[in-house]
Amino acid sequence: MVLSLDRLNKIRSIDTVANTMVAEAGCILGNLRRAAEEKHRLLPLSLAAEDSCQIGGNLATNAGGVNVVRYGMARELVLGIEAVLPNGEIYHGLRTLRKDNTGYDLKQLFIGSEGTLGVITAAALRLYARNDARCVVLAAVEDPASALKLFEFLFGVCGGRLQAFEYFTGACVDLVLEQVDGVQDPFPQRYPGYVLVELADTVDIEALNSQVEVAIGGSLEQGLCVDAVVSTSLAQLQSLWRLREEISEAQRADGPHLKHDVSIPIERIPDFMLAMETKLHKMEAGVRPYIFGHFGDGNLHYNVSRPVGADKSWSTTAGKALTTEVLNEVLRFGGSISAEHGIGQLKREDFLETKDPLELRLMLEIKKVFDPASIMNPGKLL
Ligand SMILES: Cc1cc2nc3c(=O)[nH]c(=O)nc-3n(C[C@H](O)[C@H](O)[C@H](O)COP(=O)(O)OP(=O)(O)OC[C@H]3O[C@@H](n4cnc5c(N)ncnc54)[C@H](O)[C@@H]3O)c2cc1C
Structure with a gap:
């Protein structure tokens, strides 16, 4: 039996005193964000698929997106x-209480369960103040170690206003410019790495801009970044974001590739990237890594495209060994083999092989309590 929740699409309530929204599971995420905005509130969950994905799906997969570093x-x-x-x-x-310490937090079991425990039909969501002032900075960096120092510095100076901290390599920019129409590179030259930072607040834009000016001035002075562009209009802000958001599309257009959605303890990302670079070169000449992701929360999309001229079947044949290498290295660095995209069917084997046996046993026992006949999403996750 296949369920569609399209018609479970009502917003049951928005409360601007309690700062909550109760929405049915089939509501499109983008519609919920706009409904909150109309009430001068923010639903911070934001991802490229927001105008097609449903809040039930977002919760079933515990989606991440670009604002995790703050929210x-x-x-x-x-x-x-x-x-x-x-x-x-x-x-x-469906309680809206902030505080409820009455035993196990059962709702959390459904979040990230990928539909294996039950069907989420509605959720009570937490709302925040709407950030009318937004500013984006695209900074060029020499290497991931500088990106890490820049993150530490900006977090110290801008604190809670830091809403997104994304990283991508110069190779990603080349690919986007090659494969996607209408994207512009604001710099006159290519740099090894880029950091896209979004800062947002309820204050007026001038106040935010002057803080950004001080922060970026300090970063350049200390050599944490080598060049920077600051958005001066909404159009420029959106144009800078496109450089980051079109990377997946550019890689898709380039052909089949290996996707690794991994997380690493943030302070170890530079060492992980160095170790992987050495490994990749030893394994097979000519593979093309396109590394980007939500650096501020330790999440990298460590994607690898086939060598130029290699057959399109490369990612399902020769390339498979490379996935094993990447995931082993992620585990060696204390990371996770799935940061925000879940397990589904594709990563099931890797998950079952690498998850701690005790954690796996507890998960299987929880599954049995909720779904003894195993009728929910058979073949997924467990
Ligand atoms: C272009 C694009 C960009 C993306 N960017 C990001 C990103 O930046 N960060 C991120 O974390 N993810 C990202 N994703 C993945 C995203 O998290 C999921 O696509 C989305 O959250 C899932 O919602 P959906 O409605 O599409 O669910 P579906 O794909 O329909 O379902 C996903 C899983 O949840 C189950 N499920 C769905 N609804 C329910 C329900 N009501 N109750 C129980 N189980 C349910 C399904 O059975 C399935 O196993 C992206 C996806 C795309 C296509």
């Missing part, structure tokens, strides 16, 4: 859940 992943935005269990019982956990 956390989907799970941190949820106050309550309503769900239908496999036996037809309804879990009435």
Whole structure:
């Protein structure tokens, strides 16, 4: 049986005193964000798929996106859940309380469960103040170690205003300019790495801009970045974001490739990238890594494209060994083999092989309690 939740699409309430929104699972994420904006509030979950994905899917996959560095992943935005269990019982956990220390937090089990425990039908979400002042900085950096220092410095200076801290390599910029029309590079030359920072606040834009000016001036002075462009209009802000957001599309247009959505303890990212670079060169000449991601929360999309001229089947044949190398290195550095894209069917084997046996056993036992006949999303995750 296949379920579509398209028609479960009502916003049941928006409360600007409690700062909560109760929405049905089939609501499109972008519609929820716009509904919050109309009430001068912010639903911070934001990702490229927001105008097609549903909030039920976002919660079932514990989606991340670009604002995790400030607001956390989907799970941190949820106050309550309503769900239908496999036996037809309804879990009435749609509470909007901030504080509820009455035993196990059952709603959290549904978040990131990939539909294996029950069907989420509605959620109570946490809202924040709407940030009308937004500013984007694109900074050129020499290497990931500088990006890390820049993150530490900007976090210290701008604190809670730091809303996104994205990293991508010069190779990603080349690929975007080659494969996607209408994207502009604001710099006259190519740099080894780029950091895209978004700062946002409820204050007026002048106040935000002057803080950004001081912060970027300090970064350049200390050599944390070598060049920087600051957005001066919404159009420029969106144009700078396109350089980052079109990377996936550019890689798709370039052909089949290996995708690795991994996370590393942030302070170890530069060493991880160095170690991987050495490994890649030893393994196979000519592979093309395109590394980008939500650096500020330790999440890298460590994608690798086939060598120029290699057959399109490369990613499912010769390339497979490379995935094993990447994931082993991620684990060696204390990271996770799936940062925000979940397990599904594709990463099931890697997940079962690498997850701690005790954690895996507890997960299987939880699954049995909720779904003893194993009818929910069979073959996914566990
Ligand atoms: C262009 C693009 C960009 C993306 N960018 C990001 C990103 O930056 N960060 C990120 O984390 N993710 C990203 N994603 C992945 C994204 O998290 C998921 O696509 C999205 O959150 C899932 O929502 P959906 O409605 O598409 O769910 P679906 O794909 O329909 O479902 C996903 C899983 O959840 C289950 N499920 C769906 N609804 C429910 C429900 N109501 N109850 C129980 N189980 C349910 C399904 O059975 C399935 O296993 C991106 C995806 C795309 C296509």
